[in-house]
Amino acid sequence: MLQIIFTILIGFVVGLLARWIGPGGMIQGFWVTVLIGVAGSVIATYGGQALGLYRAGQPAGFIGSVVGAIVLLALVQLFGR
Template identity: 55%
Template sequence: MWHLIVVIIIGFIAGLIARALHPGDDKAGFIVTTLLGIAGSFVATYGGRMLGLYSANSSAGFIASVIGAVVILVIYNFIRKNS
């Protein structure tokens, strides 16, 4: 149970930092920001595993989670801008 709570808190903080690093006209609330950070962590973890940076049982750190969230935010804004 604590693992899930910690993931949500770290995801929210990573999402906030990602939105601060990539400013824009995003009107996202608490849930979207949290999901952005959690998705960034997943992207960083699985991307790092594919590149051989992490072993099968390890996960990405906080900075990698923020970088993953920024990548997702850039892709989202690029897709939204083109449509």
């Protein structure tokens, strides 16, 4: 249970940073920001594994998660219209 709460909190922080740094001026709520952060972490993990930056089973770091969330926001801006 504590790991889920920790994941939500880290996802929120990553999502906030990505929205602050990234493109677009979308106004979103708490849960959307958490989902952006968590999805950014997943994108960074699998993308990093595909590029050979991470081994299988190794999660992305904090900076990688923020970069993944920014990429997600950019894709939403590009294809969301």
